[in-house]
Amino acid sequence: MKPVMNTFTIRFRALLSMTNSKPLENGQLVVERGRIREVFPDTRSPIEGELIDLSDCLILPGFVNAHCHLSLSALKCLIPRGGFFATWVRSVIEKNELVSWENRVFALHAQAKIMACSGVTALVDYIPQAKFIKEYSGLPFRQTLLLEVLGFLPSLIEPIVENLELTLKQNVNESGMTRLGLAPHAPYSVSPKLFREVKRLADKYKCPLSCHVAEFSEELQFLQDGSGDMKDLLKERSMFDDDWTPPASSPAQYLDSIDVLDSLVAVHLNLADADMDLLKSKKVKAVFCPQSTRWFRRDKYMPVRDLLDLGMVVGLGTDSLASSESLNFLDEIRAAEEMLVDVSREEILRMATKGGAETVGMDCGVIEKGRPADLTGFRLRGQFDDWYSVPFESRRDKADFVMMNGKKVF
DSSP states (O other): OOOOOSEEEEEEEEEOOSSSSOOEEEEEEEEETTEEEEEESSSOSOOOSEEEEEEEEEEEEOEEEEEEOGGGGGGTTTSOSSSOHHHHHHHHHHHHTTSOHHHHHHHHHHHHHHHHHTTEEEEEEEESSGGGGGGGTTSSSEEEEEEEEOBOSGGGHHHHHHHHHHHHHHOOOTTSSEEEEEEEOOTTTBOHHHHHHHHHHHHHTTOOBEEEESOSHHHHHHHHHSOSHHHHHHHHTTOOOTTOOOOOSOHHHHHHHTTOOTTOEEEEOTTOGGGHHHHHHTTOEEEEOHHHHHHTTOSSOOOHHHHHHTTOOEEEOOBOTTSOSOOOHHHHHHHHHHHOTTSOHHHHHHIIIIIHHHHHTOSOSSOOTTSBOOEEEEEOOSOOSOGGGGGGOTTOOSOSEEEETTEEOO
16 A cells, blocks of 8 residues: 555545435545545635645445455355255365465465455455454455354354453454454354354454345255254254254244344344344344356345335445455445345445445544545546436446555546
8 A cells, every 4th residue: 555645635527425414426535644634516626735636537435345264265266056965065174174274375465366356355254264354454345354163063153252352352453454354154154152252352352243135045944943954964063962952943033042143233034024023123234146056047036125225234344255246345346236126326335335334443444534534536437417326337347446545446
């Protein structure tokens, strides 16, 4: 990233603040010490500091990738599309075990660059091991790194919880640019007691809690009667607890019964139609991953329109290259538009910015006084009647300007 300037002015053709205000045309934005000091609705105000002339650009908040697994980036093009979920899991485990640490880190950094070039300035990422944390230090993102938790056997609970708490204590980031959270993987891969312990840690350290929820039919079958592909997979991996009793309920109802649903960041929610009122009452935040959903050829997916109508927070995520063709966020918003025929472009952009930030409490996702200068810009080609349509143009594969915390990324 380029060195930070104490005070500078950005001139723009149009600006989308994502704060429910109307688009602002032909104005100026003043940044001071990495934060937005003022937004002027004209270009006649005095220039403060250096001028960054983006008078041919649309400016909006940097995108927030609200769900990703960058550590799986080396699996690009190695995993077959579609099929049963358990088969996909087996393939991911098998292929991932063959990838060297060096190749995994190389792919992580290469794909992070692609993501940044598409306008992403904030990232919520599941990390499988604490040793990955240092690999994120040089990435140009505001980050929430979620420690992924798996464990269905009672004997695993104590060492897992001890290691998680040690990691949370040892990785306090004074700059505020990186924070840790916790991610119990899914209802079929984490025991009830371990879920409760992870929730206890999240409350103790005031960090986000995220989980894959109601993603596929085999998950529902497993929770209903303890049978099917997920049980077979757990047994294959020597992870199944023979003393476990299936709750005979939906994933959301199950998580509520063990007191972990409150304020949860729920990823996918493809099969949660019957639990909308419960999710709203528990202040659950949702993350939709359109390209990953299409990868599995889901015939049902997150009822985004219903969630938005209920006033719930919804973010947008890429998921991983084990279940998506691209981590380019412009591909993601276009996929969202194709799938969500009853959701407007303005709403999709709000999911991609403000909504994503709100899922984990990041201080970004909007352009307003006092907020960090996390910005992305797109050079205009021709005339536009609808500013919200600019990032959706099919020929765009990258942003033309990206700034994070007042520092120009490119």
